Each structure stands twice: as C-alpha cells, then as structure tokens.
Amino acid sequence: MKHTFSVLVENRAGVLSRISGLFARRAFNIESLAVGITEDPNFSRVTIVVEGTDYTVEQVEKQLNKLIDVIKVRTIHPEELISRELVLIKVNAGQNERGDIMNIAEIMSAKIVDISRTTMTLELADTSERVDLFTELLRPFAIREIARTGIVALQKGTDTISVKK
Amino acid sequence: MINGAQAMVKCLESEGVSVVFGYPGATICPFYDSLSASSIHHVLVRQEQNGGHSANGYARIAGKPGVCIATSGPGATNLITALATAYMDSIPLIAITGQVATDMLGRDVFQEADITGAAEPFTKHSYLVKDVDQLPRIFKEAFYIAATGRPGPVLIDVPVDIQKKELSQPFSYPKQVNIIGYKPSIKGHGLQIKKVAEAMKAAQRPLICVGGGAFAADGYKAVRTLAETYQIPVISTMMGIGALPSEHPLYFGMLGTHGVPHANQAVHDADLLLIIGARVGDRAVSSPNIFSKDSTIVHIDIDPAEIGKNVGTSIPLVGDAKTVISQLMEFDPHPGDISPWLRRLRELRDRYHPDYTARSDGFINPKDFLHRLSQRLPEDAIYVADVGQNQIWSANHIAIQKGRFLTSGGMGTMGYSIPAAIGAKLAAPEQMVIAACGDGSFQMQMMELATICQDQVNVKMILFRNNKLGMVKEIQKNAYGERYIATNLDGSPDFLTLVSAYGIPCRRVSDIAQAEEAIEAFLSAQGPYLLECIVDPEESSK
Ligand SMILES: Cc1ncc(C[n+]2csc(CCOP(=O)(O)OP(=O)(O)O)c2C)c(N)n1
Ligand SMILES: [Mg+2]
Numbered sequence: 001m002k003h004t005f006s007v008l009v010e011n012r013a014g015v016l017s018r019i020s021g022l023f024a025r026r027a028f029n030i031e032s033l034a035v036g037i038t039e040d041p042n043f044s045r046v047t048i049v050v051e052g053t054d055y056t057v058e059q060v061e062k063q064l065n066k067l068i069d070v071i072k073v074r075t076i077h078p079e080e081l082i083s084r085e086l087v088l089i090k091v092n093a094g095q096n097e098r099g100d101i102m103n104i105a106e107i108m109s110a111k112i113v114d115i116s117r118t119t120m121t122l123e124l125a126d127t128s129e130r131v132d133l134f135t136e137l138l139r140p141f142a143i144r145e146i147a148r149t150g151i152v153a154l155q156k157g158t159d160t161i162s163v164k165k
Numbered sequence: 166m167i168n169g170a171q172a173m174v175k176c177l178e179s180e181g182v183s184v185v186f187g188y189p190g191a192t193i194c195p196f197y198d199s200l201s202a203s204s205i206h207h208v209l210v211r212q213e214q215n216g217g218h219s220a221n222g223y224a225r226i227a228g229k230p231g232v233c234i235a236t237s238g239p240g241a242t243n244l245i246t247a248l249a250t251a252y253m254d255s256i257p258l259i260a261i262t263g264q265v266a267t268d269m270l271g272r273d274v275f276q277e278a279d280i281t282g283a284a285e286p287f288t289k290h291s292y293l294v295k296d297v298d299q300l301p302r303i304f305k306e307a308f309y310i311a312a313t314g315r316p317g318p319v320l321i322d323v324p325v326d327i328q329k330k331e332l333s334q335p336f337s338y339p340k341q342v343n344i345i346g347y348k349p350s351i352k353g354h355g356l357q358i359k360k361v362a363e364a365m366k367a368a369q370r371p372l373i374c375v376g377g378g379a380f381a382a383d384g385y386k387a388v389r390t391l392a393e394t395y396q397i398p399v400i401s402t403m404m405g406i407g408a409l410p411s412e413h414p415l416y417f418g419m420l421g422t423h424g425v426p427h428a429n430q431a432v433h434d435a436d437l438l439l440i441i442g443a444r445v446g447d448r449a450v451s452s453p454n455i456f457s458k459d460s461t462i463v464h465i466d467i468d469p470a471e472i473g474k475n476v477g478t479s480i481p482l483v484g485d486a487k488t489v490i491s492q493l494m495e496f497d498p499h500p501g502d503i504s505p506w507l508r509r510l511r512e513l514r515d516r517y518h519p520d521y522t523a524r525s526d527g528f529i530n531p532k533d534f535l536h537r538l539s540q541r542l543p544e545d546a547i548y549v550a551d552v553g554q555n556q557i558w559s560a561n562h563i564a565i566q567k568g569r570f571l572t573s574g575g576m577g578t579m580g581y582s583i584p585a586a587i588g589a590k591l592a593a594p595e596q597m598v599i600a601a602c603g604d605g606s607f608q609m610q611m612m613e614l615a616t617i618c619q620d621q622v623n624v625k626m627i628l629f630r631n632n633k634l635g636m637v638k639e640i641q642k643n644a645y646g647e648r649y650i651a652t653n654l655d656g657s658p659d660f661l662t663l664v665s666a667y668g669i670p671c672r673r674v675s676d677i678a679q680a681e682e683a684i685e686a687f688l689s690a691q692g693p694y695l696l697e698c699i700v701d702p703e704e705s706s707k
Contacts, residue, residue, distance in 0.1 A: 009346075018285060059474065062469050067346070068289070068344060069346055071346040
C-alpha cells in the first residue's frame with residue numbers, strides 16, 4: 001500500500017541527503033519525493049510517498065523522527081489527503097495533430113505552455129492518477145519528454161503540520 | 166578576538182573535558198596548536214580507530230561523552246569503524262575532524278574526504294562547520310545530542326580555515342540548547358506506566374531482560390532496585406552484563422545464541438517479560454519463536470524506534486529507564502506469589518554445569534581460567550572483552566561484582582578491548598581495568614601497547630592464544646564441512662618477545678597448575694601486564 005508522509009525539516013544543507021540516505025539504508029522504497037520551502041523560510045516540507053506494510057510505515061516515521069533536522073513527521077490518511085503533482089509533457093505535434101491534442105488538454109484541464117512547428121508542451125497539475133491518465137492519452141502522439149515533480153500534499157480541513165510557536 | 170581553534174578548545178573546557186584521544190595531521194594543526202595551551206590531556210593513540218575506541222571506553226565509565234580527534238581524509242576515514250561501534254552500542258562520543266579549507270571543499274584536493282557524508286549512517290548527528298561564529302552553538306548542541314536521549318556519536322568536521330579564522334564576537338559558550346527537532350522524552354507516558362504496573366501485578370512468571378541502555382544515566386541501579394523489591398528474576402543481553410552482579414541470587418545469565426540455557430528457558434517460560442534498555446538484536450534471540458506466544462512483552466526504551474523493531478511488543482513504554490522505573494514503582498506493582506517460578510529457575514540454573522575442567526596437557530581451559538580469575542578480581546574491576554570465542558568465554562564466565570563489563574556488542578568490532586580499556590582506565594584510575602582478547606584481535610590493536618607505555622596506563626591484558634581466528638574456524642567447522650581457510654594465524658610472533666620489546670611485563674600460562682600463581686602476578690603487578698593463555702584450537706565457544 002502507498003503511504004504519504006509530510007515531513008517538516010530544518011531548511012539546511014545536508015538534510016535531504018540524510019533523509020534519502022536513511023531510506024536507502026533501511027530499504028524503504030521511495031515512490032516519490034518532493035521538497036520545497038514552507039511559509040517560514042527556516043523550514044522546508046518534504047512530501048514522501050512510500051510503498052510498504054504497516055511495519056514499514058511505523059519504522060519510516062520513527063526513524064525519520066530520530067533525525068535531528070526533522071521537526072515533525074505525519075502520515076496523511078488517504079481520506080484526509082489533498083495531493084497534487086505537476087507534469088510537463090512535450091509531444092510531437094504537427095499541424096494534423098494539434099487539434100486532437102488541444103482537445104485532450106481541454107478535457108483534462110491542462111495548459112499548453114509552449115508550441116513549436118513540430119511539438120507542443122503541456123502542463124497539468126492534478127492527482128497522480130490523473131497525471132497518469134493524461135500521459136496515457138498523449139502517448140499515441142509520441143511523447144518526446146516528460147518531467148514530473150513528485151507529489152506534494154496537505155491535509156484537508158483546518159489542521160496543519162507546522163512548527164508550534 | 167580568539168580564533169576558531171581556540172574557541173574549539175574553550176568549548177571542550179566549558180564541557181569539562183579533561184582528556185581527549187587523537188592523532189594529528191595538517192588540517193587539524195590549528196586545533197592542536199591551541200590545545201597545547203590547555204590543561205586538557207591529549208592521549209596520542211597509534212591509529213585513529215583506537216582513539217575512537219578509547220573515547221568509547223572512557224565514555225562508558227565516566228558516564229559522559231568521550232572525545233576523539235582526527236585529521237581530514239585518511240585520519241577521518243580511519244575513525245569510521247569506531248563511530249559505527251559506538252553508534253551500535255549507543256555510546257556518547259564527540260569526534261572532531263579537521264577538514265580541507267572551505268574554498269577547497271568538493272574539489273577532491275589532498276586529504277579531502279566527505280566524512281560527514283561517509284559517517285552519516287553511523288552518527289547520531291554531524292556538523293560541517295562553515296561559520297566560525299557557530300562553533301560554540303555547535304559544540305554545545307553536539308555534547309547535548311551525544312549524551313541525552315539514546316546516546317550516540319556526534320561528528321564535528323571543522324575546515325582548517327575556520328579553525329584559523331577569528332570570531333567576530335567575544336567567545337561565549339551557550340548555557341542552553343534549542344533544537345526544535347530534538348526533544349527526547351525522558352518520562353514515561355502515564356497510561357502506559359499504569360498498564361505495565363497492572364501487568365506486573367497480574368504476572369506469575371515475570372522476568373526482566375536488561376540491556377546496555379540501562380547503563381545510561383545509571384539506570385541499572387533502578388533495575389536492580391526494581392528486581393530486588395519485587396523479587397523479579399533478571400537476565401541480560403551481552404550489553405547488559407553487570408547490571409546485576411553475576412552472583413546475584415536474582416541474576417540468571419545472558420540470553421541468546423551464545424547465552425546460557427537457563428536464561429533462554431526463562432525467556433521462553435515467562436508470562437511477563439520486561440525488556441529494559443535492550444534492542445534484543447538478532448544475536449540475543451536464539452530462535453525467533455523463543456518468546457512464548459501468550460506472554461506479555463513490555464518494552465521500555467528511550468528510543469521509540471527500537472520498540473517493535475525486533476520483537477513484537479504488547480506494551481510499549483518510551484522513556485529513560487531510571488525515570489520510568491521510579492514512575493512504575495509508585496504503583497507498587499507487586500506480582501503475585503512468584504516463589505514457585507524463582508524456585509524453578511534456580512533449579513534450572515543449578516542444573517547448568519559449565520565445563521570448568523582443569524587441563525594440564527599444554528592447554529588452558531579458558532572457562533576454568535576465567536572462573537579462577539573471577540574469584541580473585543577486585544570487586545570493582547572493569548573487564549573489557551574483545552570479539553571472538555574469547556568474547557563468549559568472557560561473557561559467560563567472568564563474574565562481575567561492582568565493576569563493569571564492556572564489549573563491542575552490536576558491531577562485534579575486533580580490536581576493541583585494549584583501546585577501550587585505556588579509555589576506561591583514564592576514566593577510573595582507581596579501578597583495575599582488564600582487557601581480554603584473542604590472538605587475532607590482539608594483532609588488530611597491538612600498536613596501542615605504545616600508547617600504554619607513553620601514557621603509563623595501567624591496563625592488564627589477557628591474550629587467549631589458540632593460533633586461530635577461533636570463532637570463524639568454529640563456523641567453518643560447524644557449517645562448512647570443516648573446510649578451513651584463512652583462519653590459521655601461524656605467522657604470529659612470539660607475543661612475549663613483542664610485549665617485552667615495549668618493556669611491558671608479561672608471562673605465558675599453558676598449564677592450570679601455574680595459573681593461580683600467574684593470576685597473582687598479573688593482578689599484583691604495579692603497572693600494565695600481559696598474560697598469555699595457551700588455548701586448544703579445538704576449544705569451542707560453548
Ligand atoms: C574487525 C573485524 N573483522 C572480522 C571480524 C570477524 N570475526 C569475528 S570473530 C573473529 C575471530 C577472532 O579471532 P581471535 O581474536 O583470535 O579470537 P578467538 O575467536 O580465536 O577467540 C573474526 C575474524 C570481526 N568481528 N571484526
Ligand atoms: Mg584466536
């Protein structure tokens with residue numbers, strides 16, 4: 001099963017290597033990892049998706065908590081999860097294909113961010129499943145390049161995972 | 166203003182450090198230069214790994230972090246085994262390494278090694294210092310992190326230019342730390358404590374399994390009080406040896422693959438197992454189903470990540486052993502009548518007859534020898550065991566009274582005993598310190614004889630010579646059809662000649678008839694001494 005962790009860390013050099021080192025060492029499989037600064041520039045939020053059993057989840061959480069740079073670790077329950085992933089896809093698009101591609105983009109609420117004589121580049125921010133679907137729909141047009149950010153997530157409602165003041 | 170190197174020394178002084186173990190090199194020269202103006206005693210070890218082990222032995226006896234120092238590159242990488250050894254056994258260390266200048270970092274210049282990166286899996290935390298003004302905060306944090314919670318090694322890597330740079334403000338050592346991501350919980354959770362107390366009251370066959378964690382913050386005294394107050398039998402992991410005196414009526418020996426049968430039987434039969442400060446690693450569990458299915462397992466540990474990692478736990482209890490036990494005792498958790506249980510365990514223990522046969526065929530029976538030695542040891546002697554068959558003999562046959570038993574439990578690092586004993590001796594100059602090793606492990610650390618001489622450290626050494634890497638040979642015998650390879654130590658020197666070259670008195674025993682007299686000479690020697698025991702290569706660890 002997939003588990004999503006939201007990890008609040010000190011925004012310092014070396015933190016990411018500590019986290020990824022820990023995952024490698026303990027044989028936890030990272031499906032996706034995304035980092036970015038938070039509302040407070042002293043802290044970053046790392047969103048990690050891990051495939052594993054309940055034992056793995058418990059260990060991931062406990063081992064992450066042992067890192068001095070890690071301030072808070074929370075597993076976000078699937079029902080409470082708001083998760084998004086950004087994808088950029090460059091597809092072959094001559095004159096004949098453009099219309100079909102624009103059609104798909106419209107259905108999926110994707111944006112066309114660049115266009116050339118032979119290619120189009122599309123952008124979609126959505127759940128991973130919809131990003132997968134979008135990718136599949138574009139595959140017949142010969143995809144040239146894909147870049148995905150990995151998942152970022154927050155909890156639904158008023159709860160936050162932040163540093164207590 | 167003072168420079169970084171002077172600030173580093175001031176930090177150590179502010180922490181009350183009186184002795185450090187190290188080995189210099191170019192990138193740590195500024196630090197050494199300022200150390201010469203300090204009253205801190207520097208012990209020049211003969212290899213950085215041993216400096217780390219000495220700091221380890223020191224820390225375990227002094228009850229505060231040991232400090233070791235190395236230069237950048239090979240000096241730092243030589244420290245790694247010692248860091249890993251300390252990490253696995255939760256020993257507080259501060260390792261200070263020199264590093265190439267900050268503007269050279271990442272260019273693979275001479276003697277550059279990414280030591281914070283390389284040591285990452287083996288340190289509780291590490292710092293690469295890039296701002297000289299941060300040194301006081303970093304040292305303060307490092308000592309705090311190393312010594313509190315689940316103790317462990319902390320590495321401070323200081324580039325040479327930072328050591329030379331002047332501070333921009335007057336030196337001031339912080340009084341407090343403020344690390345948002347690090348707040349170890351000392352006190353146990355009230356509800357959990359209550360559950361444990363209730364389980365204890367309901368128990369008929371309770372058993373305490375104590376580990377090395379009990380020695381942090383003197384928790385073992387609380388374990389002893391708990392056991393004595395409620396007459397609960399105690400067994401230990403290898404790291405927990407000495408928490409109760411070996412001859413204590415409530416102590417039933419070491420569990421695990423290399424443990425004694427009655428300890429393993431006790432684990433199997435107990436209806437309540439209180440694991441205190443033990444990881445219960447794979448070596449401690451002789452078989453996966455050793456715990457009886459319907460027993461309640463209480464796991465008390467300062468590190469939440471240990472609970473449920475190796476053994477299934479019924480009641481987890483996170484906290485410091487001493488605090489948790491005193492919280493627990495407020496409930497007066499008196500078990501029912503457990504005298505039948507104690508009687509049964511004592512019967513089992515009485516049925517165990519270790520092989521103390523006296524041999525006089527040119528070999529010493531190591532168990533017999535250790536049994537005899539135990540009778541004559543000062544009651545507060547500190548015994549440091551190395552790794553190999555000799556470790557198992559020591560663990561099961563040396564009697565600890567008020568002293569301590571030190572060994573590399575988690576890592577099983579050969580070459581630990583002599584340097585660790587040096588550190589232990591410097592932490593407790595009044596106590597007798599004994600290092601016992603095999604002939605293989607001795608050859609991994611014999612350069613430290615020079616340190617012993619240079620600093621006149623009174624360490625007594627026992628060398629069990631079987632001319633083999635005995636433990637590995639035993640594996641080859643039992644699991645690889647007696648196909649022996651790479652376990653023969655025929656090239657070894659005459660150890661007495663070698664030890665004599667250092668001017669250290671020594672003697673060989675190969676017949677138990679001479680043993681009593683040899684033990685007497687060994688124990689009464691004024692300074693360091695080495696006793697070589699000739700052991701049958703066919704002797705087993707059991
Ligand atoms: C640094 C290191 N290398 C290798 C080993 C593997 N090992 C475990 S016991 C042992 C043999 C030890 O030989 P010796 O010191 O002579 O002790 P004995 O078993 O003969 O008592 C070896 C090689 C180890 N534990 N540590
Ligand atoms: Mg040997």
